[in-house]
Amino acid sequence: MSTHIGAKPGEIAERVLMPGDPLRAKWIAETYLEDAKCYSTVRNMFGFTGTYQGVRVSVQGSGMGMPSASIYAHELINDYGVNTLIRVGSCGALSESIKLRDVIAAIGSSTDSNMNRMRFDGLIDYAPVADFGLLRTAVDVAARRGIQMHVGPILAADAFYTDRPDLYDTLADYGVLAVEMESAALYTIAARFKARALTILTVSDHIKTGERTTSEEREQTFTEMVQVALDTAIA
Numbered sequence: 529m530s531t532h533i534g535a536k537p538g539e540i541a542e543r544v545l546m547p548g549d550p551l552r553a554k555w556i557a558e559t560y561l562e563d564a565k566c567y568s569t570v571r572n573m574f575g576f577t578g579t580y581q582g583v584r585v586s587v588q589g590s591g592m593g594m595p596s597a598s599i600y601a602h603e604l605i606n607d608y609g610v611n612t613l614i615r616v617g618s619c620g621a622l623s624e625s626i627k628l629r630d631v632i633a634a635i636g637s638s639t640d641s642n643m644n645r646m647r648f649d650g651l652i653d654y655a656p657v658a659d660f661g662l663l664r665t666a667v668d669v670a671a672r673r674g675i676q677m678h679v680g681p682i683l684a685a686d687a688f689y690t691d692r693p694d695l696y697d698t699l700a701d702y703g704v705l706a707v708e709m710e711s712a713a714l715y716t717i718a719a720r721f722k723a724r725a726l727t728i729l730t731v732s733d734h735i736k737t738g739e740r741t742t743s744e745e746r747e748q749t750f751t752e753m754v755q756v757a758l759d760t761a762i763a
């Protein structure tokens with residue numbers, strides 16, 4: 529067991545999908561994996577391992593926000609030898625060119641979090657980016673499956689509810705497609721410990737139009753994102 533994950537050594541696959549929502553993890557495991565077994569219920573942050581097309585894959589909930597996601601990414605890599613982490617999350621679209629339920633692969637993640645400022649002593653604005661190989665594979669997989677996937681930069685924000693929507697408009701002017709709450713930390717930790725990471729998102733909320741999906745939809749219906757992530761994980 530690590531501090532926050534109740535798995536024994538060897539119970540977690542080298543390739544892990546990471547939704548923020550632990551019930552999305554359960555749905556993915558039950559829907560897509562064969563012989564899925566739950567290896568952790570610590571804090572109800574469920575983790576499962578099974579096989580997808582004959583390859584061992586795990587799905588681990590990571591919670592909301594960078595402090596929580598950082599814990600799971602750190603322990604998966606350092607305590608369980610995970611080398612491939614693919615976040616499968618929900619996000620808010622910042623631009624009207626993006627529609628509700630669209631799929632986005634995050635090439636890089638800006639952030640308003642202070643975590644990397646502390647890491648680099650306030651002297652460097654580190655640029656957290658996706659693993660190029662995973663991103664290239666995900667683009668190929670999406671094309672093969674006929675799934676339209678946007679590829680571009682996103683924002684990982686500390687707060688879900690912002691007092692500064694004007695900054696979201698400015699970010700959109702600079703090409704930032706969407707906001708979520710984990711990827712800057714995921715990309716940074718993966719880089720630090722020599723693992724590969726990619727974030728794939730489904731638009732659950734539209735910041736410009738106010739449209740939103742239900743919590744049940746966020747849990748159980750983002751199938752295109754999950755299919756791209758699974759095919760990418762085993763490639």
Ligand SMILES: O=P(O)(O)O[C@H]1O[C@H](CO)[C@@H](O)[C@H]1O
Binds near residue numbers: 616688709746
């Ligand atoms: O749906 P998940 O993966 O949790 O991702 C998004 O949803 C949560 C906010 O509702 C944040 O964790 C955000 O990043």
Ligand SMILES: O=c1cc[nH]c(=O)[nH]1
Binds near residue numbers: 618708709732733
């Ligand atoms: O608007 C949204 C939707 C999902 N996740 C976020 O962080 N923001």
